[in-house]
Amino acid sequence: MLHEEVVGRVRAMLLDGEIPPGARIPERDLCEKLQISRTPLREALKVLAAEGLVQLLPNRGSRAARLTDKDMRDLFEVCQGLEALAGELACERITDAEIAEVAAVHAAMVQHYGDRDLLQYYRCNRTIHEAIITAAGNPVLSGLYESVTARIRRARYVTPMTPRRWALAVQEHEAILNALQRRDGVGLSHILRAHLRHKREEVLQAGFAETEPQDQARAS
Amino acid sequence: MLHEEVVGRVRAMLLDGEIPPGARIPERDLCEKLQISRTPLREALKVLAAEGLVQLLPNRGSRAARLTDKDMRDLFEVCQGLEALAGELACERITDAEIAEVAAVHAAMVQHYGDRDLLQYYRCNRTIHEAIITAAGNPVLSGLYESVTARIRRARYVTPMTPRRWALAVQEHEAILNALQRRDGVGLSHILRAHLRHKREEVLQAGFAETEPQDQARAS
DNA sequence: ATAACCATTTTTGCATTCAAATTGGATCCT
DNA sequence: AGGATCCAATTTGAATGCAAAAATGGTTAT
Numbered sequence: 001m002l003h004e005e006v007v008g009r010v011r012a013m014l015l016d017g018e019i020p021p022g023a024r025i026p027e028r029d030l031c032e033k034l035q036i037s038r039t040p041l042r043e044a045l046k047v048l049a050a051e052g053l054v055q056l057l058p059n060r061g062s063r064a065a066r067l068t069d070k071d072m073r074d075l076f077e078v079c080q081g082l083e084a085l086a087g088e089l090a091c092e093r094i095t096d097a098e099i100a101e102v103a104a105v106h107a108a109m110v111q112h113y114g115d116r117d118l119l120q121y122y123r124c125n126r127t128i129h130e131a132i133i134t135a136a137g138n139p140v141l142s143g144l145y146e147s148v149t150a151r152i153r154r155a156r157y158v159t160p161m162t163p164r165r166w167a168l169a170v171q172e173h174e175a176i177l178n179a180l181q182r183r184d185g186v187g188l189s190h191i192l193r194a195h196l197r198h199k200r201e202e203v204l205q206a207g208f209a210e211t212e213p214q215d216q217a218r219a220s
Numbered sequence: 221m222l223h224e225e226v227v228g229r230v231r232a233m234l235l236d237g238e239i240p241p242g243a244r245i246p247e248r249d250l251c252e253k254l255q256i257s258r259t260p261l262r263e264a265l266k267v268l269a270a271e272g273l274v275q276l277l278p279n280r281g282s283r284a285a286r287l288t289d290k291d292m293r294d295l296f297e298v299c300q301g302l303e304a305l306a307g308e309l310a311c312e313r314i315t316d317a318e319i320a321e322v323a324a325v326h327a328a329m330v331q332h333y334g335d336r337d338l339l340q341y342y343r344c345n346r347t348i349h350e351a352i353i354t355a356a357g358n359p360v361l362s363g364l365y366e367s368v369t370a371r372i373r374r375a376r377y378v379t380p381m382t383p384r385r386w387a388l389a390v391q392e393h394e395a396i397l398n399a400l401q402r403r404d405g406v407g408l409s410h411i412l413r414a415h416l417r418h419k420r421e422e423v424l425q426a427g428f429a430e431t432e433p434q435d436q437a438r439a440s
Numbered sequence: 441a442t443a444a445c446c447a448t449t450t451t452t453g454c455a456t457t458c459a460a461a462t463t464g465g466a467t468c469c470t
Numbered sequence: 471a472g473g474a475t476c477c478a479a480t481t482t483g484a485a486t487g488c489a490a491a492a493a494t495g496g497t498t499a500t
Binding site for chain 4: 040
């Protein structure tokens, strides 16, 4: 197994919740599960720690990072900034073919909205956001976006949607597509920021913090 | 030596140019220079590779990453986005004391400008930009900013300044301080973006790409 | 009964070791 | 002579082994 593959596998386990937030990560167990020795696993853990997915406690091993409300807010804020930037750049660089593709996915998404198929809706939604990032043509931006969204993905795509909120989101997406078609970078960036801000409020309101109370109580 | 210290030391060697861009990194040599064994060094190299500072060639070792013009443009673009976001957030959250501190550093910077002391000028400049990032109160943002700016630092703070350009930069910094004092987030973000865009043009014009032609010629 | 202390066990961190891949060079063939 | 091929030497990638630190459990003393 290649180094990047080990990192990917463990990252997936963390993001899927197979290793739940806050859980200790016993090296030996993971090693035999992945059929590798401790050395490459430890290398992967250090990389994931640098990404913020794993917390290293010197001489006391590693644990899956836990997101507080503050972390979530911070991540969403940065995500807003990155998407806003991507929106502006995308409007300068996106091709007509790419716009057409986004439009197609958007239409499919609206269809799924009509069917109240949340899973498929979210898939299209994510595809659109990623298409905008890609269209920005900036690999550095793509990399940071990927890393930031990975950490909030569970919250972002698991939070239940109220009918009211869902309708608004679809409406915002209409505006997103429209701005993209008009290549209105400034407009697009504003819409994207509002869109993300709403999403953030929704998520935070749902109380998706990954903090466990007993950890706070250690001092008692 | 702690893991983070190893990462820091090697990172510093890369950023200072002690290990020049494109240079191969022989593990054994670095090991004895740092007085550690290969295991912790390799862990550090993987982390730095994830940061984009090192390029890993499977079974063929690692080399210091080299920035192309495109990389530089991409990094500056993202940096613009991050600073713009920081500017907006900072205006919402910065304290009067912090503003006063920025104002003081700004005054010192203007003084250094008067003395044509480029080194000290750059020090103050960097302090101001970092203060704005810090004032945004978003550790995720700070982390990404740190990582992005580290990679362009040499270009950013080494490019020679024309008198014309230097005067403009100082003028822009006046506007930055002014917007901060007025807590005009939108205004500040615009000024910061323009400021960075000018810096980027300056750097790219100076041709600071770290590509070496003979590498392109390998296919011949 | 509770708290503190000590021995045991487990786990981490790093050095060493071993196998596999790559590189450089010498040899051989055309 | 030029080029391909094979072999030695170096270097990488991963597993194992060893020392140190921390968690655990049991015992004792208050």
